Amino acid sequence: MRVAINLLTDDPDHPSGAHWFWTRVIPEMAAHLTEDEELHLLVSRRSRAMHQGYGPGVHYVTFPWSNERRNLRTLSEHLYAPVRLPLKGIDVFNTLIAPMVKPAPALVAHFKTMHAFTAPEAISPAARLYRRIGYPRTAAVADAIIINSESLRSEVEKHLDVDPAKLRLIPEAVDHELFRPGDPARARQRLAERYGVDGPFVLFVSSLWPYKNCDGLLRAFAIAKPDLAGHRLVVVGPGRDTAYVSSLHALAEELGIADDVVWVGGVPLEETVHFYRAADVFVYPSHNETFGLTILEAMACGCPVVTSDCSAMPETAGGAAFLADPDDPRAIGAAILRACEGGEDLRTRGMARAAQFTWAQTAKSTLEVYREVHSNRKAQR
Template sequence: MRVAINLLTEDPANPSGAHWFWTRVIPEMASRLETGEDLRLVVSPQSKKMHQDYGDNVSYITYPWSNEHRKLRTLSEHLYSPLRLPLGGTDIFSTLMAPVLSPSWSNVVHIKTMHAFTQPESVAPLTRAYRLFSYPRTVQVAEAIIINSRSLRDEINKHLDVEPGKLKMIPEAVDHDLFKPGDAEEARIQVKAYGVTKPFVLFVSSLWPYKNCDGLLRAWASARAALGDKQLVIIGAGRDEKYTDSLPALAAELGIAEDVLFVGGIPLADTVPFYRAADVFVYPSFNETFGLPILEAMACGCPVVTSDVTAMPETAGGAAMLSDPTDPASIAKAMIEAAGPARERLIEDGLRRAGEFTWGACAAKTLDVYREVAERRRNRKK
């Protein structure tokens, strides 16, 4: 079984959550490979630098571009793949979008979001058009479709015509070597370097409108008197420039600017002391297909408030305070309760819940899907 994994969709200079997913799943899969199985990483010269030392059974297939040149990368996926992948005898191509021509391999598709359908304003017009056109064809030619939640399955079934047996639900996980409880006092000292001067409530996410940071600011304006002398700390890179620029202005308009700290984007590892030191982590998104920061916060011993819609209740599993993301008063009430009477229970329940999600389990189930598809290929050739 020779599996080519498409890693071209990442911009090496601005890696997304999908990059962190693969850097954790690939070594776990590599450690579980059996005789006659190998992984081949489809990379560009730039992205190859981000994927090193995975083991003897992991090699590389180099394409000219990754997502630093999005249009050229997309063309190469469709036009170069039919020429390049057969040279190595690829059995399975693990990818986001199936190439227009797939002459000699089986496609296993990883769908992580349906934002082109559910949150179209968060996707650039050209990218949105490409996904709206490509997803229906991709799910038809795919032999298996890996998804990460029941909520995503429901969205796919709503917007696409998919054979139910193709959908393979494999939850993502949290990196327990990185995200784990630690000394809260030491963490508070570490976050001072970013300008944190008080106890604080934390938000971590890219600043897309659907992440609802503006709703959190409105909730903070309502809750801060009851929460005491605290800061609201916002961590996340601005993905929508107009929206990102509007948030400090909204904080000033609400009269809370002095209590709100916009940190910006920081390396993933640097979020750990924030989770450890925060009084509460709030994730009031309108739409998530998994919501990994929920588990990251729980794994660090931070109580969580999140939304009662899409995948967030599913991921939280009863270990978070849920609120209506459309209602700042609901978010405020949940923050106050999570910072007060429910805090110790949420910490305990969150640690238990996060412990249920491991990259080893995710990798093993992903390999099982590849093996199932490879077995069908062998049977067809008999």
Template sequence: MPLSRRHSDRMRVAINLLTDDPFNPSGAHWFWTRVIPEMTRLLRDGESFHLMVSPKSRPTHDYGSSVGYITYPWSNEKRNLRTLSEHVYSPLRLPLSGIDVLNTLMAPIVKSAPKLVVHIKTLHAYTTPHAISPPARLYRQLSYPRTARLADAIILNSRSLVDEVQQYLKVDPAKIRLIPEAVDHDLFNPGDRDEAFAHVAKRYGVRENFVLFVSSLWPYKNCEGLIRAFAAAKSDLGDRQLVVVGPGRDVEYVGELKALAARLGVADDIVWVGGVPLEETVHFYRAADVFVYPSHNETFGLPILEAMASACPVVTSNVTAMPETAGGAALLADPKDADSIADQIVKACGPEGERLRARGPERAGEFTWAATAARTLDVYREVHEGHTV
């Protein structure tokens, strides 16, 4: 029986936000806090978003009356219980809410909505398996292939990730939607370098001009390689410090980094800032002589764009998605070669600096959350088209 006009125009989308730890927000958290408000502005009559949250994560996703909420007992502060509830509760709860399209990372064991959009941001279970725990790795390696088969569309943020997905999951190319991420230009933009330096000096104890690293301290982010490069370039960098901004989620690894700095004789030249609110990072980008992002594997590399938008010269890796994101507006180095990183740091602090400061905002300006949101919403509409009940 054909749908009435009123029902065919309805589209209720559930967005799974449970995979983020509300006490340690990840890049995925910042992605959704930018994209959801942009998408809600574009909704047509009969279209609505329903966010899957826990009591602890809901305050971190406050969008007022523009969205609905579906409350689960746990988010990623209780990873195992969160995973269990996604599989057990979703087949009951989502149909009760009349959900037409589910946007998630892993498909529930039992089909929970007529249409499934899978949003993959990393494939660490395959590309950097030692970066995650064995149980999590096994779960993802078992779940990804099935999820890819069931998906109506799979959203990926770079050509590099597309290649990885095809290598490990062998997805039907017709399902893939390439949608780059973006940068918040209201927050990240060129500003007064002297004011920014005064801010980080007063609040965080930075004393000298500095080389900057911004990232959670996971081994694959390669802060180790940066410390070795900083030590190798020290004679050319003068009194510059290395400022490390980001939470130390692996306490043992952070201890190893500090021990390495001591062995290399640069411990007194490193400022360990720790995690800071996102809005504080712009002061570091504006004040830094160079931002270095020598990761071994990235599917997009959002901090690259944040630094560029803030007119900070960038040195990043010549592998995976980083050259794609940089788009010729950064210096590239071999992340496995400390001397390669060191050489590019020295260039960025010297003759290449002004060119990179000018080119960075131009490149970052090509990426907006409004465009990302519009294309993501189009995917929901595309898979929903023709849905019947």
């Protein structure tokens, strides 16, 4: 069985969460390949360097462009992949959106979000239109569709005309070698030296899109601040929506908490570990998530978590976080206070919850889907 995995949607200059996912899953799958199984990675000349050292069972199919040239990359996926993959003897093709001319291999679609429908403001108009056209067709022609939560299952079934039997639920996971408990004092010292963050703080980690609800957190923090005993709010994440970021700064001024909010901006993923270890509580009041990986990252580092009571957040938290209505700043503020006052039980439950999610299990389940669709195709011949 030869499996091709489409990695062209990543930009070598700006690696995404999808890149992080595949760099964890591919080596785990490679370790469990049988002698007659191979993985073939669709990469560009520039992006190939991002995917090295996976082992002898992993090969490359080089395309002219990846997402640094989005339009040309998309064109090559639709025109080149249907020709190139059969020539390579590919049996299973894992991709986000199926080519217009469906290639001969069995097709596994890998949906991570339905943001084109549920959070359209987070996607450019062109990408939004492309996904709204591409997702329904992909769901129709796919042999199987991998999703990462029951919440995403409900969104897929709501927005797409899909056969429920095609859906395969495979949760994402935590890199436990990176995200693990550490010395809070050392973490605080590092943050003070590198980022000017000192003293106790409440933490928010996310790209700043409106649906992530940082504005709701600012309102909640302003309400809880009199009882927070000198805590500041630390916001870690790039400002993807510049208009929204400007409105957040204006709101902090309006609420009288501007001096108590530290806008760190984007940091390397490995640096977020120190923020989780040093924080008194991690707050994630998003309106919509299909998994909510940062919840598990915080838990794995021993940080108490407050998150939303909707979408995928309760499913991911699994009873190991305080939940609050993301539309109710007072409820979020009250949950923050509860976590700060008695977070030890949350720490223990959170670490146990995060330990249930491993990349080895995610990879094993993904490989089983490839084997399943390949076997079904062989039986149909």
